[in-house]
Amino acid sequence: MTEETMTLEVTRYRPGHDREPRTQSFTVPYRTDWVVLDALNHIKDRIDGTLSYRWSCRMGVCGSCGMMVNGVPKLTCAAFLRDYRPGPIRVEPLANFPVIRDLVIALDDFMEKLRRVKPWIIRAVEKPVSDGEYLQTPAQLDAYKQFSMCINCMLCYAACPVYGLEPAFLGPAAIALAYRYNLDSRDEGYRLREPVLSEAVGVWECTFVGECSVVCPKGVDPAAAIQRSKLAGATDWLLSMIMPWAGRR
Amino acid sequence: MPGDDGYQHDLLVIGGGGAGLRAAIAAAEESNRLSIAVLSKVYPMRSHTVSAEGGTAAVMRENDSLDTHAKDTIFGSDFLADQDVVEVFVKEAPGEVIQLEHWGCPWSRDPDGRVSVRPFGGMTVNRTLYAADKTGFHMLHALFQTSLKYEKITRYDEWFATSLLIEDGKVCGVTALNLHDGQMRPIVAKAVIMCTGGAGRIFPFTTNAAIKTGDGMALAYRAGVALKDMEFVQYHPTGLPGTGILITEAARGEGGHLKNKDGYRYLQDYGLGPPTDTPVHRKMELGPRDILSRCHIQEHQKGRTFDGPYGHYVHLDLRHLGEKLIDKNLPFVRELARNYVGIDPVHEPIPVRPVVHYMMGGISTDITGKTSLNGLYAAGEAACVSINGANRLGSNSLTELLVFGARAGRAAARHALERPALRSNPLAQLASDERRRLDQRFLRADGREKIADIREEMQKALESGCGIYRDRATMEGACQTLRKLRERFAHISLADKDAVFNTELIAALELECTLDVAETVARSALAREESRGSHTRTDFPKRDDARFLKHSLAYQTPDGPRIEYLPVTITRWPPEERKY
Structure with missing residues (x-):
């Protein structure tokens, strides 16, 4: 009996050698429990050691192995070959990012944006550790929990049409994280994050396509974070017009 | 990323997981005069801490006590933990988890708003804090995001440290390869902290991520530092x-x-x-x-x-x-x-x-995270400080990386503050020597051995020789296979000769690290003629306190690891039969 196989059409790009990306086909054994990442590892170990890509936990939590699979941003450790039969499967680097090599994209832009939204607890006065924990009820936890589940896998940026056209756009994950801290009952940094969020490249750029929430593998729903931040920003603006003396939060 | 003024820091942390980030923040809080760098072969939020699920142990409630946590830990370790270290560990644990709470970790909560605690294996009371079942993920992201507010912390993301730089018996940095351009550079620092995690990838079947290849353990070992208690490998039952x-x-x-x-x-x-x-x-x-x-x-x-x-x-x-x-x-x-x-x-x-889940053993350190090599520190799974002894209790490792990450960060910071500035000129020469060594070894070589073959055979040897049950014959077989694989590794051939993001070169460097670590596991296991904790020998089924109530220390020699021993510190809990 001949072994069943599948074909992967993989984007290759060698800086300094290739003028532009090209496609290379590889035939791999088909296994019902293999994910696309297993197929890439098979290629690297057994067919072509020069193929470059990132991966680590292979259980959907480290966020390293995002790629375009048949044109859709996916974690390749969670994309099963069986869902793409009979193939071929097209594997490309995440869209909207500069490519360093093969399937490896540059993350520098996101890392810079992440820092800009100040994703840490900000307080006017910090409580000493010896005074114990901040109390936070399960309901207060639930208010931001969903937005704390982001694994920074970049699938939402690859799916975002606004980021594709306007790379200065803060983007779904960074905005969702800013929103996560704004919603945290322990945090008092709303005022400090607001200028970053309400710049033209912040939440207002988003046209509410919602693709980011569709592709998110962790159910974070960044689109909701963006829309609700817009609402909060608009309410702030209105309040400042009507009642300029009104403090907020 | 550093500017043109070079790659000079007071303190360099290798590894950006829980221990590394906790160490870097502790150092930044210790003194704002320090230039601190975190170098990691992946972006910090990709580190394997992210995969930890169940929780982190600390005494938080009135029905619990520090002594109970200490006793559980020592009992769980089959009396191979150093009891003075365990006492410090349980004492500093509550402050550390509260600190993390202040830094935004979304701990699961009781209705009254206090952090919840759940039961965990081997613990006598509920003392494991958790963030649903993604505790490591939330801890890592809270630490990473918090670290972003410290301007004194520079990061080298996706750099691979290839060797420790040592002058006059003192660590003065590392040579490291920047994956993005393939350049080898010396990164100079007055103190280096190894926080590179475990080495589960020496086995074929492991919970560990692909990056867990014992790099920091191997670097320290090659620099003459002992790897302690390496025979103790934890299998997670599920x-x-x-x-x-x-x-x-x-x-x-x-x-x-x-x-x-x-x-x-x-x-x-x-x-x-x-x-x-x-x-x-x-x-x-x-x-x-x-x-x-x-x-x-x-x-x-x-x-x-x-x-x-x-x-x-x-x-x-x-x-x-x-x-x-x-x-x-x-x-x-x-x-x-x-x-x-x-x-x-x-x-x-x-x-x-x-x-295979966790290495109880690691780079031998004292209670502050200091190693025997001046200027070198270690914390987290990469280290053996030793609270886990022969068997770690679940939910103690996340706490360990907080407590001892912070301790190592503070100790290394103080060391760096006291040490005079380093001259970096001769070190540049060392970096170009290191680059030449790698080129000759991997990129110009015309070998015939493949990385995947050697890796698979190493993993098979460890599984068959150093699994849950062990005996002399199978362990000797593993030792012999590992020696032969080392010879074969010298003839390795890489298809990828490019400079930019050469993951095949990284895989070769990682394989070299795993070969070193694997040998210390097999040799230390063979030498320990008793059964204790995770180390179970069918030919020596009983614990033997008379001969082996002591830590093993594996030192590198040209003929493989040399095993020595170090007494266990007993304070208040004399060894007794471990029965549940």
Whole structure:
């Protein structure tokens, strides 16, 4: 009996050698429990050691192995070959990012944006550790929990049409994280994050396509974070017009 | 990334996981005069801390005490933990988890707003804090995001440290390869902290991520520092067959049952009973990991496990917990089981088997994280400080990386403050020497050996020689195979000669590290002629305190590791029989 196989059409790009990306086909054994990442590892170990890509936990939590699979941003450790039969499967680097090599994209832009939204607890006065924990009820936890589940896998940026056209756009994950801290009952940094969020490249750029929430593998729903931040920003603006003396939060 | 003024820092942390980030923040808080760098072969939020699920232990409630946590830890370690270190560990643990709470970690909460605690294996009271079943993920992201506010912390993301720079017996930095351009550079620092995590990838079947290749352990070992207690490798009793993906111990803490193929809760046959409906601390499914993993093998030998395409397995049954509790406290377990074995734990039991999970051993350090090499520190799974002894209790490792990450960060910071500035000129020469060494070894060589072949044979040797049950013959076989693989490694051939993002070169460097670490595991195991904790020998089935109540130290020699011993520190808990 001949072994069943599948074909992967993989984007290759060698800086300094290739003028532009090209496609290379590889035939791999088909296994019902293999994910696309297993197929890439098979290629690297057994067919072509020069193929470059990132991966680590292979259980959907480290966020390293995002790629375009048949044109859709996916974690390749969670994309099963069986869902793409009979193939071929097209594997490309995440869209909207500069490519360093093969399937490896540059993350520098996101890392810079992440820092800009100040994703840490900000307080006017910090409580000493010896005074114990901040109390936070399960309901207060639930208010931001969903937005704390982001694994920074970049699938939402690859799916975002606004980021594709306007790379200065803060983007779904960074905005969702800013929103996560704004919603945290322990945090008092709303005022400090607001200028970053309400710049033209912040939440207002988003046209509410919602693709980011569709592709998110962790159910974070960044689109909701963006829309609700817009609402909060608009309410702030209105309040400042009507009642300029009104403090907020 | 540093500017043109070079790659000079006061303090350099290798590894950006929980221990590394905690160390960097502790150093930044210790003094704002320090230039601190975190170098990691991946972006910090990709580090393997991210995969930890169940929780982190600390005494938080009135029904608990520091002594109870210490006693549980020491008992769990089969009396190989250093008791003075354990006492410091339990004492500093509550402050560390509260600090993390202040930094935004979304701990699960009780109705009154306090952080919740759950039961965990080998612990006598509920003391494991958790963030549902993604505790490591939330801790890592809270630490990473918090670290972004410290301007004194520079990061080298996706750099691989290839060697320690040493002058006059003192560490003065590392040579490191920038994956993005392939350049080798000296990164100068007055103190270096190794926080590179474990080395589960020396085994074929492991919960560990691909990056867990013992790089920091190997670098320290090559620099003459001992690797301590390397024979102690923890098998986690509940991994998914095939992938080895972890199903957290919290599933049992919440009340999950382990059942054999007859649907029988077999742990009651191994002295862990009686079975009860609600979980009882330290009994049945809440027994320690080493014992539960051995029970699985014995159950298999009695022919009472299931057989599948990936070997024997048993059932972890959560159905009686109900959908609501599973979704609240174990959502990731449900997600993993659905995605990777096509099982919904609400309706079906999960197939599980023991899987390599954690290295109790590591770079030998003192209670402050200092190693025997001046200027070198270590913390987290990469280190052996030693609170885990022969068997770690679940949920102590996340706490360990906080407590000893912070301690190492502070100790290294003080060291750096006292040490005069370093001259970096001769070090540039060392970096170009290192680049030449790699080129000659990997890029110009015309070898015939493949990375994947050597890696697979190493993993097979470890599994057959240093698994849950061990004996002299199988361990000697593993040692011989590893020696031969080392010779074959000299003839390795790489297809990738490019400078930019050469992951094949990184894989070769990682393989070299795993070969070093694997040999220390096999040699230390062969030398320990007793059974203690996770190290179980069929030819020496009893614990032997007269000969082996001591730590092993593996030192590198041209002929393989040389094993020496170091006494265990006993303070208030004299060794007794370990019975649950």
